[in-house]
Amino acid sequence: MQSARVDWLDVARGVGILLVVAGHAERGVVAAAMTGPPRFGTWDLALYTFHMPLFMLLAGINVPASLAKGARPFLAAKCWTVLYPYVLWSLIQGMLLIALSGMTNTQARWTDLLAIAWQPLSPFWFLYALFAFMVLVVLVRNAVALAALAVAALIVSGLLERESLVHQITYMLPFFVIGVLGSERIKALPLPLQAGLALAVAWLLAFQIVPRTDTMPYLTPWSFPAALAGIGVVFALAQGIGGRLKGGLMALGEASMSIYVMHIMANAGTRIALTKLGLPLPQWGLIAACTSVGVLGPFAAHQVLRSRGLLPVFGLARPVRRKAEFPLARPASA
Template sequence: MKKELRNSWVDHAKALGIILVVYGHVARGLVSAGIMHDSDLYRLIDSVIYSFHMPLFFFLSGLFFFESRRRRGISGTLATKIDTILYPFIVWSIIQGGIEVSLSNYTNGSLAWRDVFQMFWQPRAQFWFLYALFFVFALALIIYKSQSSRSILTVLAISSAAYILQGLLADHRIILYIADNFVFFALGVAFTHFSLEDRTGNRDALVKCASVVLLVFIALEIALHSTGKNYTDKGFISLSAAMAGIFMIVFISMITACAGIRILGTLGAMSMSIYLIHIISGSGARILFGKIMGIHDPSTHLALGTLAGLFIPLLAALAMNRIGMNFLFAPPKLLSAGRRLERLRSAPQSNPR
C-alpha cells in the first residue's frame, strides 16, 4: 500500500474514532442532564461503542512506535511524548477544570479547584487517555528491546494475558491503565511490523474483509452482552470484541481513504484538538440548546451536540493557531522537552584534560 494511502487511512481511522468519542460523551451528558432516557438501548449502544473506541486510539498510537524510536532514539521519543501528550494533558486539564469550576451551577457536575490539581494521580474526564497513553509509551520504550518478530509477539501475548487477568493485579491506577490498554498498543506495533496493511489488496478485497470482520464483531458483541455483561467486564471475549472492532474500523478507513472522503481526513488530522476541547463545546451546546433556546428533543440534542463537539473544537483550534495561541496545544520553545534535548545534543562537548 502506498505511503500516502497509509497515512490517509490512519487519519480516517482517527476521524471515525473521534466521532464515536464525541457521540458517546454527548449521549452520556444528555442522560446525566435528564434530557435523554437511560434506556436499555442507550446502555447497549454505549457499551458497544466503549468496548472498542478507545482501544482503537491505543492501536493507532502503536503503529508508528518503531519508526519514531528509530528516528529519534529512546530519549528523543520520550521527549516528544512529553511535548505532544503530557503538555496538552496538563494545559487542558487546567482549562477544562477551570471552566467546570466556574460553571458548576449550570453543568452536571460540582467541581472544586482541589479536584482539578489532582490530575497527576487522578486524571479527570477524557484526559485519562493522555495520562494512560504517556505511561504506555514509556513502558514500550523499556520493554521493546528489538524489532524481531519473536519479541513483538511475546509482548503482545504477555499484554493480552495482563488484560484478561487484570483482576489479579494490584489495584493501582497506572498498573490498571497499562493492563487495560497496552495490549492494543502492542497490536498496533505488530500490525505495522508484519505489514498486514499491505496484504489487503484492492477496494473489493477491503469490502470483503470489512464485511467478515463486521460479522465477527457483531457475534462477539452479542456473546458479551447476551450474558448481561458490558464493556467493563474484562476477559477473553471483551478483548476479542475490541480487536474485532479495531480491525472493522481499519478496513472501513481504508475504504473511505480510497474513496477520498476529505472531511474524514480533516477530522482525523485534527483529532487531538477535538479530543481536548469537545467536552467544553459539547457541554456548552447542551446548555445553549436546552436552557437558552428551549430545545428538549433528545434526538435533536444528540445530533446538534455531536456536530458541535466535532466542529467547534476544529474551528477553535484553527483560529487559535492563526492568532498565535498554538501554545495551548504544543509547548513554546522555552518549555519544549524535545527542543531542550536537541540543544543538549548539539552543544559542543568540552574535552577533559
Template structure:
C-alpha cells in the same frame, strides 16, 4: 498534524473513532442534563464500545517503532511536547472551566482535583494520561518479546481490580498490539483484502457487542472482548484501506489528522451546549444530543483549521519547538 507519508487509512480510522467518542459524550451529557436516557442511543453507543478507545490506542501504538528510531531523547521529548504538554495545559483549562461552571450552572468542582492532575486525570484527560504512560512503557519494553508482554497486559485486565485499572491494562494491550504490528501494519491490520471479509469481521464484532448490550451482559463480559475487538479493528482497517476518496472520507480523515483538537475541545463545548439545550431550551434528550454533536464538531473544526495558521492555537495542543530539545 499529519506526518510526512502518513497513511490516509490511519487518519480515516482514527477519525471514525474520534467521532464515535464525540457521539457517545454528546449523548451522555444530554442524558445527564435532561434526566432521561434514550434506549436507542444506549444500544448504539454501547455497541461501539469495544471499538472506540481500543482502536485509538492501537493506532497510537503504530507510531512507536518509527519514533524509537530517532533515539531516546527525541522520543521522550516528543511525547512530552505532544502529550504531556497538552495534558497539563488542558488540565489547567478544565479546572478553571469546572470552577467557573460550579459558580454559574452548578457543575461539580472540588479544590482537591488540583492535586489529581498528577495521579488521577480529571474528566476526559485520562486518555492523554494513559497514552503518556503507555509510550514510556513502550520505551522500557522495547527489548522484550511482544507476545508475552501483551499477554500479561490482557491477563491483568481480567483480574477483579477496580474498573479504572482493568481499563488501563486492557487499553495498554491494544496499544502494545499496535507497537507489535507497526512494522507490518499493512498485512497485519488489513488481512481481509476482499471487501466482504472485512465487512464480515466488523459486522460480526458489532453484532456480538449489540447482543451483549441488549441482554444487559456487557458489564460482565466487557474485559473478555479483547479478541473480538481485535477482529473488529482488523475489519475496520481493511475497509478503511479500500475506502474510495470522497468528501465524506476526506472529512473523516481531517478529523483523524487533528484528533487531539477534536478530542480535547469537544468535551467542554458539549458541556456548555448541553446546559443551554437542556435547561434553557428544554429540548428532549435526542435533540440535546444532536445539538451537542453539532456544536462540538463546529468548534473543533474551526480550531483544527486555525491550528495550522495560528501559533497561539497551535500552542494549546503542542509545546513550541525549542532549540536544543532534540
C-alpha cells in the same frame, strides 16, 4: 504506497474521533436526564467496545518510526505532545468545571486539579495512560517481553476493581502493544469490502459475549474480541472511503487531538445552552446537536490556532525548529 497508508490511517482517526464525541454527547444527555429515561444502552455498549481501543492501537502504530530516532528524542517529543497537553487541558477543563459548578454533570474541586498526577479528570485518562505506555516501550524494547506484558495485563484487567485507573490502563495496554509490534503489517494490510463485511459479522458475534451486568463491561477480557473486530471494521471502512468524505475525515483525523481535548467543553456548553433555551428536541436531536458542535467547534478552533502558529503553545503540535539564518557576509571593501 506510503502516502496511501497514511491517508487511510488519518481517515480512521477521523471516524474514531466522531465516535468518541458522539459517545460522550450521548452519555452527557442521558446523565442530564433531559428527556426521560435512557434509550441508548445497547448502542452505548456497542460503541464503547472499540472506539478507545482504536485510538490506543493507532497511537501504537506511530511508535516504531518515532522510537527509531532514539529514546531521548522520543520521550522529549512525547513530553510535548502527550504529557504537556494532559496537564494543560486538565487544568483548563478543571477550572471551567469549577466555574460552572452546578450547571454541568461533573462537579470538580480545586483539590481535583492537584490530584491529576495520580487521578486524571475525564476524559484525560487516555493521555495519562498513553504517556505511561510511551515510557514502557522505552524501558522494554524486547518484542517478546512486551507481548507477554500485554497478555498479562489483559488477564489482570479482569481481576481488578472496575472504574479504577489501573483497570483502564491494564485493559488498554494490549491494543497499544498490537499497534507497536504490528505497525508495518497493519499499514500494509489490505481490507477490501468482503473483509469489512466479514469483520462486521465477527463483531456482531463477539458482541454477544460482552457482559451486560458488569460495571464497565466494555473493559473486560470478554470484550477483547469485539474490540479487535470493531477496529478492523473501522480500518476497512477507512480504506474504502473516497472523495470529499475521505478528505473531510482526514482533516478531522489530523485535528483529532484538538477535538479530543476540547470536545467535552463544547458538548457540555451546547447541552447547557439548549437547556436554557428550552427547545423541545428529542433525545436523538440533542445528541446530534452536541455531537456536531463537539466536533466542529474544536475543529474550527484548531484551524484558527494553526493559522496563527499557536498549536504548539496549547500542546496540539510539536514546535517546528527552524534553522538559524545568517546574513551573507559583506564583501570586503576595495
